[in-house]
Amino acid sequence: MSSKTRESTVKIRTMTLDDIPYIVELQKASFPQMAAEGVYWKPEQLKEHLKIFPEGQFVAEYHGKIIGSCSSLIVKFEPEYKEHTWIQACGNSKFKNHNPKGDSLYGADVSTHPDYRRLGVATKLYNARKDLAIKLNLRRIIAGGRIFNYCNFAKDLSPTEYVKKVKRREIKEPVLSFQLRNGFKFIKILPNYLKDPRSLNYATFIEWKNPRFIEK
Structure with missing residues (x-):
């Protein structure tokens, strides 16, 4: 099967409650070092994301298996390039800072399973975010990478x-x-952004x- 054919079988859709157990396991597989520090989505956090902003939560599905996900919220930064940590941007792990009247889609995370990283999963998830930003007429997408x-x-x-x-x-x-x-x-470096041994x-x-x- 060609890479193009494989990529075409990766489907992006909005997250559902039934996806949550699989996303938790995906997080652990995607970020083993961070997971060892306890930094990964917990079920109750993902449930809050769906309750607060269901349109901003996506999964990538490949032959019925969840192999990617991304979580987002809407924010308003003043000034627009202010220094911040992950917690300051999101409010907390349950997206307390989500602001439907904001102008920026904030990318809280992107996960792709290490066994499926040649299928264009991350690009498809990024494109889903771009489509959402256009649909909601948001000025930009921002994130801490x-x-x-x-x-x-x-x-x-x-x-x-x-x-x-x-x-x-x-x-x-x-x-x-x-x-x-x-x-x-690239705008600038954000220090003390998130507990991440590699960064x-x-x-x-x-x-x-x-x-x-x-x-x-």
Whole structure:
């Protein structure tokens, strides 16, 4: 089967309550080091996401198996590029900060199963978010992204220096490189963003501007 055919069998849909046990296991498989620290979605948190903003929660399904998911909320930042942590953006793990009158879709997480990472799952999930931002006439999508390989370079490079080398393609970086290819712009480094051993708790503030946004 060609890669194009395999990709076409990956279906993106909104999350349901029945998906929750599978998403919890997906999280543990996707982020083993973070899961060891207890950083992964719990069932009661996912239930709250569905209650607060069902349109913003997506799963990727492949032959009946959940192999990807992403969780989102709507926020309003003032100033628009303010420094923040994951908790400050989301309010808490139950998305207390969701603001239906906000102007930005905030990407709280994206998970793809390690055994299915050649199927375009993350791209499809990102596209679902873009479609949602356009549908809701949100000005942009923002997120704090992992710098997955930074732990291997931290002795010699600051996070900003590391990002510059990734952008020049001098360092292979699976997360940021993918985000840049998908139209996101690097804004700045966010320190103490989230407990993440590989990123040493740093994150990239990234932004995608909705080309169809209509100012009201």
